[in-house]
Amino acid sequence: QMCIRDSDVYVGAIRNGIASERQQVMAARVATLLMAVIAVLAGIAAKGQNVAYLVGLGYAVAASANLPALVMSLYWRRCNTAGVLAGIIGGTVLSIAMVLVSPGMSYPLQQKAQLQTQLQVLTANNPQPSPILDKQKTELQHQIDAIPPDATSLVGLKAPLITLNNPGIISVPVGFLLVIVFSLLFKDERALRLWPELAIRREFGSRIQ
Numbered sequence: 001q002m003c004i005r006d007s008d009v010y011v012g013a014i015r016n017g018i019a020s021e022r023q024q025v026m027a028a029r030v031a032t033l034l035m036a037v038i039a040v041l042a043g044i045a046a047k048g049q050n051v052a053y054l055v056g057l058g059y060a061v062a063a064s065a066n067l068p069a070l071v072m073s074l075y076w077r078r079c080n081t082a083g084v085l086a087g088i089i090g091g092t093v094l095s096i097a098m099v100l101v102s103p104g105m106s107y108p109l110q111q112k113a114q115l116q117t118q119l120q121v122l123t124a125n126n127p128q129p130s131p132i133l134d135k136q137k138t139e140l141q142h143q144i145d146a147i148p149p150d151a152t153s154l155v156g157l158k159a160p161l162i163t164l165n166n167p168g169i170i171s172v173p174v175g176f177l178l179v180i181v182f183s184l185l186f187k188d189e190r191a192l193r194l195w196p197e198l199a200i201r202r203e204f205g206s207r208i209q
Contacts, residue, residue: 057099060168064091068175072183074202080191083183091175098167100153103160108151110159115144 068087072079099105119140126133152158164170 054099054104057102057104057166060166060171061092061095061099063168064095064171064175066091067172068179072176072179074198076180076183077192077195078183078187079179080183080186080188082186082188083179083181086182087175087179090178091171094174095167095171098162098164098171100155101157101161102164102167103162104165105153105155105157105160107153107157107159108147109149112144112147112151115140115147119144 065088068091069084072087073084119137122133122137122140
C-alpha cells in the first residue's frame with residue numbers, strides 16, 4: 001500500500017529516528033484515534049453532499065499526500081524530513097481545498113434550478129390532470145420550496161470556483177514540487193548519510209548490519 005505509517009512519521013520526523021517499540025505503538029494508537037475523530041466530524045459536516053463522489057476523491061487526496069513523499073524518499077538522494085512533511089501537508093491541504101470548491105460538491109441553488117427545470121418539463125409534457133403526475137409535481141414543488149434563496153455549499157459558495165472534477169492533476173505535481181523545494185531549502189546531512197542504507201533496504205527489504 002502506498003502509505004506512510006504513523007509510527008514511521010513519528011520516529012523519523014519527531015523523534016529523529018530514536019523511539020522505543022512502546023512509543024511507536026502509542027503514537028500509532030493516538031494517530032488512529034485522532035483520525036477517527038476527524039473522520040466523524042468530516043462526515044457530519046458533509047451531510048447532504050454527494051458521498052459517492054467524495055469517496056472517489058478520497059483516492060486523489062491520498063495520492064496527493066502520499067505519492068510524492070513516498071516516491072521521492074525512495075528514489076531521490078537529497079529528499080529529507082522537511083521535504084516529506086511539506087509534500088504531505090501541502091498535498092493534503094491543497095487537494096482538500098480544491099475538492100471543497102469543485103463541481104463535485106453539492107450546490108443547493110444549482111439543485112433548485114434543476115428541480116425547477118424538471119417541474120417545467122413535467123408540466124409542459126403533461127398538460128392533462130393526472131393524480132400520479134400531480135403528486136410528482138407537488139413533491140418537486142416541495143423540494144424547490146425547501147431550498148432557501150440564499151443557500152450555499154459546505155464552504156459558503158453558490159457555485160464552484162473551479163471546473164476540475166478531480167484535483168489530482170494539480171495537487172499531485174504540487175506535492176512533488178514541495179518535496180523538492182523544501183528538501184533543497186533545508187538540507188539534512190543525516191539523511192544523506194543514511195541514503196546508502198535506505199537504498200539497500202529499498203531493494204532487498206533488510207537493514208544493513
